[in-house]
Amino acid sequence: MLRSHVRRLSLRTAIMLPFATLMLVSVALMGYAAHIGHERLLTEQSQRVIGSLTARTHDVLSHFLDAPYAILRVMRQEILFDELYTPGDMSGIESKIRALYGTAFVEQQHVSVVAFGGRNGEFVGLRRETNNGFAAMVLDKRTNGELRIHAGDTLNSPVIAQYPGYDPRSRPWYMEGVQNAGPGWTPIYSNYDEKQEITISATSPSVDRNGAFQGIIVADVKLEGISRFLGNAPDLGHGAIFIIDGNDRLVAQTGSNPILATTGGKEKGGTRLLVQESHHPLVRAAAPFLSHAGDTAREITRAEGERLFLKVTPYTDARGLDWRIGVVMNESDLIGTLRGEILTTLWLVIGIALFGVVVGLALLQLIIQPILNTAHAAKTLARGEWRHELTPGVSLRETALLVDAFNDMSVRLRRSFQELRDRIVRDPLTNLLSRSGLCETLADRKLSSPGPDGDATVVVALIGLDGFRGINNSIGHGAGDGLLTSVAHRLATHCPDGALVARVEGDEFAVVLDSPATPETMQALGQWALGLFASPFRADEDEVVVSACIGVTGGPLNQLDTIESHLRHASVALSEAKRRGPRSARVFEPDMMSKSKERTRLTAEMAPALARGEFRLVYQPVVDLTRGGRVVGAEALIRWHNPRGGMVPPDLFIPLAEESGQILDIGHWVLRTACQDIAERLHRGWPSDFDLHVNVSVRQLIQSGFVETVETALRDSGLPADNLTLEITETSLATDGMIAREALIQLRDMGVRVAIDDFGTGYSSLSYLTSLPFDGLKIDRSFVSGMTGNGQSRTIVHSIVGIARSFDVHLVAEGVETLEQAAALRDLGCERAQGYLFGRPLPLSDWTDPAHLPRLAAG
Template identity: 40%
Template sequence: MRTPKILLVNDHPASLLALKTLLVNSPQGQDYELITATSGAEALRAVLDHEFAVILLDVSMPGMDGFETAETIHSHPRSASVPIIFITAHYADEMNRLKGYQHGAADYLISPVIPQILQSKIAVFIELAKKNLELEAQKEALAMMNRDLQVQQMQDLKRINAALESEIIERRQAEERAHELATRDPLTSLMNRRSLTDRLEHAIAVSARYGQRLALLFLDLDKFKGINDAFGHDAGDDLLLQAAERISGCVRESDIVARLGGDEFVVLMEALPAYSSAAEVGRKIVSAIDTPFHIGSQTIKTSASVGIALYPQDGNTSQSLMRSADLAMYHAKQEQRGSIQFFHEELNMKMLERTRLEQELRHALENDEFELYYQPKVEARTGRIAGVEALLRWHHPRLGLLSGGQFIGAAADTGQLVPIGEWVIEAACAQSRRWLDAGLCFPSIPIAVNVAIPQIYADLPEVIERHLRKYDVPSSSLQLEITESLVIRDVEKATSVLREISESGITIAIDDFGTGYSSLSVLKALPIDILKIDQSFVRDLGKDLGDHAIVEAIVNMARALALRVVAEGVETHEQLSILRDLGCDEHQGYYYSRPLPAHVFAEQMLHTSAA
């Protein structure tokens, strides 16, 4: 039986040699005969002299290019059905790919090709050619048989041929589906990370060659995880689909929109007229995402934070440019959600410092670098110490003494809030025990500790009970302070856990009240004893009538709910006088005392008692 033939057409000697070597040394190389040509005209002569299973055709050739050659080959009845695979390094865009298919291409590959893919594609056509040659051989044998039998055999052969053609079509469709899955995001059909990286590398090369402007926009949807948890993953997917559509509607037709995963999207903008164009697109995206989404019967509100990196000043490789855009987006989220932020080198330094701080934080507990400072809470009318708040401090070996606000965010990001929070509870119980053993006159006042929401999901009642029992101190010696904005994230869970704690005899305070927008129904449901007015409302008392009205309203509301009121951040006598007149129960702040180490606090309290 004859051997199937492959025609390889390429005018570039090096490319011709590389492809020829690849095909000859292929494991299937012995299954076919390879014929080469270096021009379109030479290829046409070869087609007249031979029958080919498949033709591998270069697009870029002098004189008659690949498209013209393919058209001429397929115009001749003898070669009209020969499958052609274009292989090119210069016509790599989608329009030329489409042009190739319009000229009858079976496939369109971009050089350099992956050997296994090319060999796999050729194997299909070689197999088909073998089958056709077998059919021809059988046809010649059947000619010697009875005519009626020959007709029957030919009908069988046609059915076999049709089945083979159907199989080829199915294989081609499977290859197309596999390619789609490899290069597209399955949910939104946008480019995926792999495709974006390839396109970005190509865009950087073009920009470098022609001196063009290029921008990369990173964005994600603010608080998407909370939306996903609250409304379900189906609603989250619907939101992502709508967001993808809105983002695509904000960019130019030539821009690339990709989804990296989760709620992270990227926009690649090439050949910019000005870098300000990137900011304009960023603002359009922020505005588009800011419009409420309608998911089923729900109306969902979110926002987009956008980071922008520019080529070449913010990075000259795909990795560095993507990292810069990601850092800028992170900074936008930190500064103001729903905003845009350009990358600058300070962000990189801040991120490096943040990363270093997070690494050091992981060892702070085991190195015993934390300490509790104590600040008294004082009765507004009598001046008597009514309680004390334990405030976390970190004796950082490199940066010195840090307050909680300087590292709690890093603790949250690294998952350290729960172990640090438990350390605070144990340290407060241990201090209460030391004061009791020392026979001091103020050990009965409760020590307030701040609790973060992750602790509520980590068996908080059991943790508190264990440490109270370990140091043999009464539950009345401890008080919990929980930020209002954290409580309202999951009122049902918070209520259940806090009620169990409250029933054990521990008082509970809502910290930073007035900033979390909780409703009266939420306050009534929570087993709380104290409201702490946020210092932002106390700071301008006596200067701002609005703050005066807000504090008065909080005090009146607390009275209606039978709650005590503590004002935070009191620094002047004028503020204290106003708070007394409004009926505030307690105050806390620098007016009375700064936070102090335990031994200094004890000395000051003894001195105050003696006076």
């Protein structure tokens, strides 16, 4: 009964039950807001109270320290106007000090001494005593040249101390006053008298009516008086105010704490304490933070965990003081018992929250259990255990729907993954086995051809279509898929009995024979595969002739030699076959793997080699056969000297650069460097019509920014555009010529010439010549080398010469090595040639002026 009732509850009703959880969040937010409010209040209070104390201290200290200078100004005027200074007799100044200091300035209790030191060593002054009386201090002819200190303010009072040899001119206040040449402060120092109190003095020079120096007027302020003044600050509580100099030594501080280091229990004449040596615990706690404290109250923490707030403000005046005022207060003095009240409230909030969590979890457990069961079942599905069905149990109506939906989903997933697995093991386009399907099939299949060690052996042929990308671009991707389907159908239809056929990647197919891996079997499988491509294939409505290259391998099939390793070996053999050219088949040999690794190493080293400057250019002359072999140009050829392996053949690293895409950076470097080299020679006087030939990959040509790259190279080097000829191979033009056509048009509009290299070897229709812009043809060396002994080669060369004349373009023959070849080419009408007969490729530094290079007769 209860079970059915709970099941009828709505999800909305169930969500209302754990309302305590929402309360917990609300209360937590309230507690957090209270904490933030407390912190904000504490910050504001610290800024207000400490800021007020700092401002008051600053203002009162300024007034406090202005008083000595008021006394000095009056004294200076009185001495000047009344002409009180008489060398050797201080009685006039004595009377004036007594009259002013004892009457007019009697309220300036912090000024402990007012005195005058004459230029001849005289001295007179009054010192304030603790009983509000004064002690006269005199040194003149009346005291027989010694300093005498009297118990009263006249010389008639008893002498309480006398100092023979005292000279005021050697005292810090006198020397500082002379040096300042105006009102100023002395450094903090110890008095000479029997009290030896630490003081700072205000000084001012005294001059007569003619401006002649008479002496120094001085007023002392005891640091003890400043400390007493600091202790009278209101609202300070247990806090502390302190003043320090630029060396972090105490000038004054609140309370009865001394500012001097004690020696033998005494403080007289002692060294002032550093801040960290202060006897006041709060001042000492503030010491490590002085360098980081700013003009706002900053929170610091004592080792005991007490929170303190510190503010340090600079105090300077026009007379040379450079002090800092520090105010430090603890939290309790700023906010009283408010912190304890807030903590009590926070603990109450936490208690309420914990109670709400317990209630909420108990209720949620009942509600979410079916969901947890569903999640557990989902993990089971993820492990591939499809036959897992949930039972509803005690649940809400919505969770019951969830369970039913999950059970329905698991059934659908089981069907979908089965379909997906079928797609993984079967290629959806050709319905052949995929690479994964081939591996699975061979793993499950019992092979019947044992090898020498008793393991089953297989023979694997990897078939790669030649130029499929170009075919795909020509006939369209739909027809390209049709071509792949036709190839797959022919392979599957004509493969030997028991063979497995798979499409392993793009335009690559694999055929696996359960057969002894003998050389004869592998050669036969390769030739059989090549023979399948002798006739055209259907591609939609068209027939397409396509060739293939074959890589074959074979061997045992076990844990070490898996089908993947055989496919990898076959791929290496296929790569070797493609390097030989179309319609080639190669059987895997162990040294192919080492060569493959070497190619991989060279590919990885190309970019660093370019950065290190390991590439260099050499130039092979191009001569005019009709002008006695005169040099009219040069072809830039790249060479790579690898410090690890020596010279790397261009026919090895250039194809690798093409495959890896590094030909873009290398080609850019070749173009830029060659243009710079030839431009420099032209500036030195080489013939202005000297023609630079630079080989360019079609991969460079089809890059969107290639034309701009050529423009930049010409502009930076200063080479005229009509001195540059870019050579592109016929084979690559046959594949990607239409894509590169726009770039070729722009280059020719700039004035750059375009030549088709290795003409006659591209296995392509001549019709593309009518659609491509070009300025020249280069006869491949294979035709030139055979023309003197092979009539067919001579006929081909003659045809190429006719094509060049028909298109009105220039013609260059490559690979000329004998005088007979040169003469034959000249007779056939070929104007230009290059080859070892005219010069090997050399660095440009080894060239002389082309006009003076040796000329070779062409016959």
